[in-house]
Amino acid sequence: MTSRKPISITVLGGGREIGANSYLLDWKGSRILLDCGLDVTKKGYESLPRFDALGKRGVDAVIVTHAHIDHVGSLPIIMDAYLGRGRRVHVTVPSKKLIPLMLMDSAKMQVCPRGQSEDYPYEWCLDRQSVSKMFASRSVFAAHTFGEKFRIADGLFGSFFPSGHILGAAGVVLWDGGHSLVYTGDIAKHKQTIHNGCMLPDLADDIDFLLIESTRGSIESDPNNDRKAETHALAEEINDTLQRGGHVLLPSFALGKTQELIVLLESMKWDGLIPVDTPVLYHHGLSSAINKVYEMYPEYLNGYDPKIISIASRRVTAFNVNDEFKTAQELTRVPSIFVFTSGMLSRGSPSARLAEELVQSEKNGIFFTSYVAPEEFGYELAGAATGDFVQPDLKSDRRIRVICPHRRRFSLSSHATRDDLLSIADHFNPRVAVWVHGEPESTEWLNHSFSERHPEALSLQPATEQKIILTDSQ
Numbered sequence: 135m136t137s138r139k140p141i142s143i144t145v146l147g148g149g150r151e152i153g154a155n156s157y158l159l160d161w162k163g164s165r166i167l168l169d170c171g172l173d174v175t176k177k178g179y180e181s182l183p184r185f186d187a188l189g190k191r192g193v194d195a196v197i198v199t200h201a202h203i204d205h206v207g208s209l210p211i212i213m214d215a216y217l218g219r220g221r222r223v224h225v226t227v228p229s230k231k232l233i234p235l236m237l238m239d240s241a242k243m244q245v246c247p248r249g250q251s252e253d254y255p256y257e258w259c260l261d262r263q264s265v266s267k268m269f270a271s272r273s274v275f276a277a278h279t280f281g282e283k284f285r286i287a288d289g290l291f292g293s294f295f296p297s298g299h300i301l302g303a304a305g306v307v308l309w310d311g312g313h314s315l316v317y318t319g320d321i322a323k324h325k326q327t328i329h330n331g332c333m334l335p336d337l338a339d340d341i342d343f344l345l346i347e348s349t350r351g352s353i354e355s356d357p358n359n360d361r362k363a364e365t366h367a368l369a370e371e372i373n374d375t376l377q378r379g380g381h382v383l384l385p386s387f388a389l390g391k392t393q394e395l396i397v398l399l400e401s402m403k404w405d406g407l408i409p410v411d412t413p414v415l416y417h418h419g420l421s422s423a424i425n426k427v428y429e430m431y432p433e434y435l436n437g438y439d440p441k442i443i444s445i446a447s448r449r450v451t452a453f454n455v456n457d458e459f460k461t462a463q464e465l466t467r468v469p470s471i472f473v474f475t476s477g478m479l480s481r482g483s484p485s486a487r488l489a490e491e492l493v494q495s496e497k498n499g500i501f502f503t504s505y506v507a508p509e510e511f512g513y514e515l516a517g518a519a520t521g522d523f524v525q526p527d528l529k530s531d532r533r534i535r536v537i538c539p540h541r542r543r544f545s546l547s548s549h550a551t552r553d554d555l556l557s558i559a560d561h562f563n564p565r566v567a568v569w570v571h572g573e574p575e576s577t578e579w580l581n582h583s584f585s586e587r588h589p590e591a592l593s594l595q596p597a598t599e600q601k602i603i604l605t606d607s608q
């Protein structure tokens with residue numbers, strides 16, 4: 135009697151944190167992994183979800199909501215150690231193209247030859263060769279369009295819906311005859327420049343369980359500080375910087391943010407907000423490959439022709455990463471806008487190296503438009519007072535003095551505001567809401583606010599490693 139078996143969720147990562155997001159769903163005996171991320175702010179074993187909890191039985195299916203590394207970075211380990219042959223990884227059509235690109239790139243950052251790493255308790259590590267071999271030898275992906283019904287396990291079905299956020303990002307509805315669950319993945323209700331907002335499915339009934347992200351739960355939603363006002367404020371800062379003869383750095387992520395910023399800058403030019411002849415440069419490499427995937431799926435975007443991305447910008451090809459800034463300067467000779475990865479100025483990344491140069495002149499401007507984790511260089515730099523010393527490389531004592539005062543954060547997030555998150559939860563009206571993928575103050579606020587709005591429902595904010603029984607076996 136399968137219907138007598140319980141439904142439970144074990145948080146393997148992403149409980150009261152934005153880390154290696156991964157949730158083990160035990161659905162009446164079938165084991166489904168919802169996302170399998172990697173925490174890029176950590177190294178080795180610490181960067182992985184708590185896969186030890188999977189034990190020897192492994193998983194029957196994996197659902198990956200989108201191609202960001204914090205949701206898919208540990209997929210190679212799952213494929214190698216926990217997903218038997220013939221088992222499937224369910225993704226959306228664009229994600230199928232994006233995921234191998236993202237994994238190859240993250241493998242490049244985490245080279246650890248087989249058998250030579252003490253950090254991983256696995257024989258196999260995330261080196262580049264293994265990743266490419268793995269994808270060449272196995273076709274694990276089952277790619278689905280939005281709204282398509284697919285079978286996950288015995289009697290259990292799923293369907294993706296657009297969650298906004300980035301190209302191909304999805305939430306997923308799971309159901310059998312008796313129960314239903316929605317997992318939002320990363321979700322945005324608002325339209326961005328090139329990305330649509332989410333399109334929530336109109337289900338016939340309220341759902342039983344909602345697993346929902348909480349990224350912006352601690353940030354007050356300000357109705358006066360909307361996206362348009364924020365875009366104008368950013369354009370003003372960019373203009374001032376260019377007029378001073380300075381360069382602008384917009385730290386960015388290769389997937390989603392880079393494409394969004396390039397099209398946003400182009401639309402600022404069309405609207406006369408910044409000079410039309412200002413060069414926009416992005417860092418060649420992963421971003422270029424991702425731009426090509428954007429060009430393949432214009433129907434997943436909100437009306438802009440994605441070809442604009444390559445027309446409106448130039449890629450900086452730097453063969454020697456130490457010469458990056460010099461190369462870029464030689465390419466432009468005039469004040470320019472650099473859309474460089476990573477968005478958090480991760481130490482050693484192209485944007486961090488460029489920032490090191492730019493903060494040493496008061497003419498330049500560095501403007502953040504994404505979440506920056508407290509352990510990253512971007513966090514230190516954004517919060518530093520002019521005249522402070524910062525440490526671009528934690529392995530060396532070298533410090534640089536921050537001369538540039540023009541460092542500012544802008545709210546152009548690809549995640550829903552906390553009011554929007556509550557309205558998304560209202561839409562599904564679940565019996566149980568589970569708040570994940572957020573710092574403790576974020577999950578706390580959402581958990582509390584949802585409880586007040588829905589006193590009849592159960593609201594939870596589990597920590598990583600916690601198991602929640604959603605239905606008992608009685």
Ligand SMILES: [Zn+2]
Nearest residue numbers: 200202299320
């Ligand atoms: Zn994401």
Ligand SMILES: [Zn+2]
Nearest residue numbers: 202204205320
């Ligand atoms: Zn995420």
